[in-house]
Amino acid sequence: MTLRPLHRRQMLLAAAALPFATWAPRAAFARAPSTEPPPPLLLAREAADGLDPAGYLVSEKFDGVRALWDGERLRFRGGGTIGAPNGFLAGLPRGQPLDGELWLGRGRFDALSAVVRREQPIDAEWAALRYLVFELPGGAGSFAQRVERLRALAAAGEPQRRWDVVEQAPAAHAEALRARLAEVVVAGGEGLALHRADAAYRTGRSDVLLKLKPVRDAEAVVIGHTPGRGRFAGQVGALRVRDEAGRVFLVGSGLDEAQRRNPPPVGSVVTYTWRGETSGGLPRFPALLRLRSPGW
Helix, strand or coil: CCCCCCCHHHHHHHHHCCCCCCCCCCCCCCCCCCCCCCCCCEEEEECCCCCCCCCEEEEEECCCEEEEECCCCEEECCCCECCCCHHHHCCCCCCCCEEEEEECCCCCHHHHHHHHHCCCCCHHHHHCCEEEEEECCCCCCCHHHHHHHHHHHHHHCCCCCCEEECCCECCCCHHHHHHHHHHHHHCCCCEEEEEECCCCCCCEEEEEEEEECCCEEEEEEEEEEEECCHHHCCCEEEEEEEECCCCEEEECECCCHHHHHCCCCCCCEEEEEECCECCCCCECCCEEEEEECCCC
């Protein structure tokens, strides 16, 4: 019997259920009702320094919102349904799953988030979005073969198609990979994704998909809050979080004034950045990057 690996969000939420003392702020975000279980998706690991890119197909890692088209609905990675307008959905292939990112442009994640969160979508805003597809869920063959199938599907979907296939290309050697990363970052991009060209379709966190970025990021679940001091007195000083490896640490940098007054509640999943590790194996200089909305 083959056991399906736990989705990262399931592991994080399970970790949050463990008892932990917490300081209670005066205000907290309202929790949204729970949604459907998250769909099984492939999740990336961090690329090692000096990685040899032989055998990988390389693409830009887009700073967007992960979206699964299951053939009928467009869903967030966390399980919720994305309220896209009918005109946008009509341009997606009925009955054919796709996996990709909704994207508005480099450095425009906050604007994108506002668009996709609306309960009543605005057609003009969605017209500016791109659905960048990089995987064919459940598809047979190698990743390289699935990319070719995606390209054929895209060509057959003209002219009403509302999605594009992410460009995938090999990198000859480590120096070429570094040059490609520098090109993307200088242009305002987030980094690169590397997918084993020979990999069969799979889900869960795996080395067949790697992310390469100048600043590392990861997710953790909020398990408590610590009180602020000095100019932050009466507010939140830091978020106490637990990552999927079970490490517990504080994230105090990166919170804006509104988040210190009204912090992400216990059970929230946050993305943080860090620079290396301490002698004790904890993330060094962790800083809040963003909060994932419930259901995402």
